[in-house]
Amino acid sequence: MDNTFKDKAIVCKSLTKQFGDFKAVDQITFDVEQGEIFGFLGANGAGKTTAMRILCGLSHPTSGEATVAGYNVYKEAEKIKANIGYMSQKFSLYENLTVYENIEFYGGVYGLSRPEIKQRSEAMLNRLGLAAEAKKMVGELPLGWKQKLAFSVAVLHRPKIVFLDEPTGGVDPITRRQFWDLIYEAAADGITVFVTTHYMDEAEYCKRISVMVDGRVEALDSPGNLKKQFNTDSMDEVFLQLARRAKRS
Amino acid sequence: MKQLLAFIRKEFYHVFRDKRTLLILFGLPVVQILLFGFALSSEVKNIGIAVLDNSHDVTSEEIVRRIKTSSYFLVKDPVLNYAEIENRFKTGEIKCALLFPSHLAEDLGRSGKAQVQVITDASDPNNATIAVSYITAILANYQQQLNHTASIPYQIIPQVRQLYNEEQNGSLNFIPGVIALIFMIVCTALTSVSVVREKELGTMEILLVSPFKPLMVLVAKAVPYLALSIVNFIIILVLSVFLLKVEIRGSLLLLFAESILFIITCLSLGLVISNQTNSQKTAMLISMMGMMLPTMLLTGFMFPLENMPWIFQALSHVIPSRYYYIIIKAVMLKGLGFSYVWKETLILAGMAVFLLIVSLKRFKVTLA
Numbered sequence: 263m264d265n266t267f268k269d270k271a272i273v274c275k276s277l278t279k280q281f282g283d284f285k286a287v288d289q290i291t292f293d294v295e296q297g298e299i300f301g302f303l304g305a306n307g308a309g310k311t312t313a314m315r316i317l318c319g320l321s322h323p324t325s326g327e328a329t330v331a332g333y334n335v336y337k338e339a340e341k342i343k344a345n346i347g348y349m350s351q352k353f354s355l356y357e358n359l360t361v362y363e364n365i366e367f368y369g370g371v372y373g374l375s376r377p378e379i380k381q382r383s384e385a386m387l388n389r390l391g392l393a394a395e396a397k398k399m400v401g402e403l404p405l406g407w408k409q410k411l412a413f414s415v416a417v418l419h420r421p422k423i424v425f426l427d428e429p430t431g432g433v434d435p436i437t438r439r440q441f442w443d444l445i446y447e448a449a450a451d452g453i454t455v456f457v458t459t460h461y462m463d464e465a466e467y468c469k470r471i472s473v474m475v476d477g478r479v480e481a482l483d484s485p486g487n488l489k490k491q492f493n494t495d496s497m498d499e500v501f502l503q504l505a506r507r508a509k510r511s
Numbered sequence: 512m513k514q515l516l517a518f519i520r521k522e523f524y525h526v527f528r529d530k531r532t533l534l535i536l537f538g539l540p541v542v543q544i545l546l547f548g549f550a551l552s553s554e555v556k557n558i559g560i561a562v563l564d565n566s567h568d569v570t571s572e573e574i575v576r577r578i579k580t581s582s583y584f585l586v587k588d589p590v591l592n593y594a595e596i597e598n599r600f601k602t603g604e605i606k607c608a609l610l611f612p613s614h615l616a617e618d619l620g621r622s623g624k625a626q627v628q629v630i631t632d633a634s635d636p637n638n639a640t641i642a643v644s645y646i647t648a649i650l651a652n653y654q655q656q657l658n659h660t661a662s663i664p665y666q667i668i669p670q671v672r673q674l675y676n677e678e679q680n681g682s683l684n685f686i687p688g689v690i691a692l693i694f695m696i697v698c699t700a701l702t703s704v705s706v707v708r709e710k711e712l713g714t715m716e717i718l719l720v721s722p723f724k725p726l727m728v729l730v731a732k733a734v735p736y737l738a739l740s741i742v743n744f745i746i747i748l749v750l751s752v753f754l755l756k757v758e759i760r761g762s763l764l765l766l767f768a769e770s771i772l773f774i775i776t777c778l779s780l781g782l783v784i785s786n787q788t789n790s791q792k793t794a795m796l797i798s799m800m801g802m803m804l805p806t807m808l809l810t811g812f813m814f815p816l817e818n819m820p821w822i823f824q825a826l827s828h829v830i831p832s833r834y835y836y837i838i839i840k841a842v843m844l845k846g847l848g849f850s851y852v853w854k855e856t857l858i859l860a861g862m863a864v865f866l867l868i869v870s871l872k873r874f875k876v877t878l879a
Contacts, residue, residue: 320720372722
């Protein structure tokens with residue numbers, strides 16, 4: 263691979279994942295700039311999760327090439343893992359641990375030292391307005407706060423890229439808006455954000471989006487350009503036009 | 512290493528905050544020991560006994576008189592021949608028979624030695640053992656009195672034959688069985704559930720995406736339960752020694768070493784189970800049905816293995832607790848050393864290694 267790859271946060275070239283006869287991910291090619299907020303869209307079963315798992319080093323591709331933070335997904339999965347953060351659609355903090363214990367645990371897993379954890383968690387809790395809740399069990403917090411906390415924990419170790427898998431599922435619009443403020447803050451700090459979502463208003467917040475249909479990337483551009491390309495003024499319409507092409511479901 | 516410590520600390524938080532886990536972990540052993548110790552080993556009274564007296568002399572009649580006056584036995588009509596004893600065992604009228612040879616008093620007077628025969632129905636091994644010990648005690652008592660008055664020490668030696676279960680397995684040696692059972696529950700069930708819980712919660716995904724090594728996840732899951740099981744083992748030993756007055760005859764060090772080996776085997780088993788399923792309920796069910804029942808039924812601590820059909824006997828060979836039970840019984844109750852249990856130890860170690868390898872292999876499969 264040439265050196266231009268080093269400047270990109272994520273590069274995929276003809277990336278394919280096959281389960282038997284089924285091509286979950288079919289020759290996808292795209293790249294993500296550093297510090298970019300990249301929306302990764304697609305209907306359920308389009309192959310988003312599989313592609314994301316490959317990029318996170320959880321699964322090996324069948325063929326094609328991909329680098330994440332400059333590291334090869336085949337050979338350098340461990341280095342990738344140290345440089346990314348991840349937040350899944352399932353809520354991923356421990357309910358019977360306090361807010362601070364959760365932070366301590368994830369900080370510890372990523373190898374942060376105790377003073378680092380202490381200092382960063384203080385700054386983070388102050389920013390979130392959760393300083394008073396540090397000793398509360400996470401299970402007692404309302405869902406919106408949990409999601410914001412989960413995101414902040416996912417970027418606690420200052421990864422180069424953070425993967426968000428439908429992070430705002432089941433959250434009210436106001437909290438979603440606040441959640442995206444956090445995402446913008448992270449992006450402003452230079453963290454690349456790779457996010458999947460089913461909310462089209464959230465797609466508008468992304469700098470560029472890709473839409474997957476049947477394992478292939480069918481469209482990739484800024485939300486504005488995509489709307490022009492599909493002759494409509496709503497992202498919903500763009501998504502529907504693309505999703506209707508799907509043959510499998 | 513620091514990562515591992517953070518993980519282990521987290522596991523301890525989980526254990527100490529979950530009341531159900533705590534209850535299983537520390538409540539269960541105490542209840543089991545008390546239950547098995549007091550409820551299931553109570554005294555037996557009014558054991559039906561028949562006497563075949565070929566002597567009809569002072570000694571035999573004195574012994575029968577003593578048996579009659581004890582509250583433990585109900586002396587039935589005397590029998591006249593051996594075949595009758597068999598028949599009355601079969602009808603269940605008697606559980607025990609006492610046979611005196613001819614010239615009992617004469618033998619005793621001349622050689623200072625005499626023999627009587629005790630036959631018990633050992634299809635109920637506990638009662639049989641108790642009956643034998645009562646008769647032995649009565650004979651010993653009588654013997655002592657004789658020795659007191661006579662110049663030559665007399666000896667009446669009971670020749671015990673336990674019908675239907677000659678070896679007397681499945682007697683009151685339940686403590687080793689309970690220990691095996693508790694480790695099976697605590698280590699296997701709790702470990703598998705704690706791994707599967709992370710899968711259910713979705714935190715496993717986060718852990719796999721982190722630089723934390725999958726092998727370390729398994730280690731971090733196993734270490735707290737290993738530590739807690741050792742604490743548990745100490746509790747059980749203390750209860751057994753001080754409450755149930757069980758004497759630990761063998762080396763304590765060997766006992767601990769063997770127990771740790773068995774705990775590791777159980778933990779590995781728990782990890783294997785956790786790799787097979789994604790729901791806590793299934794994990795619990797497999798641990799309970801698949802591990803606990805065989806431990807209760809096929810290790811020989813409740814029901815003697817020798818009396819089982821060959822297929823169950825064969826099946827019992829793949830159950831780790833069977834070997835642990837043999838080891839603990841030998842070391843704790845019989846005071847035997849390592850040279851007597853090395854074979855079982857080797858088998859147990861082999862099982863532990865095999866299960867660990869399987870769980871590791873399986874864990875990687877879930878990653879791909």
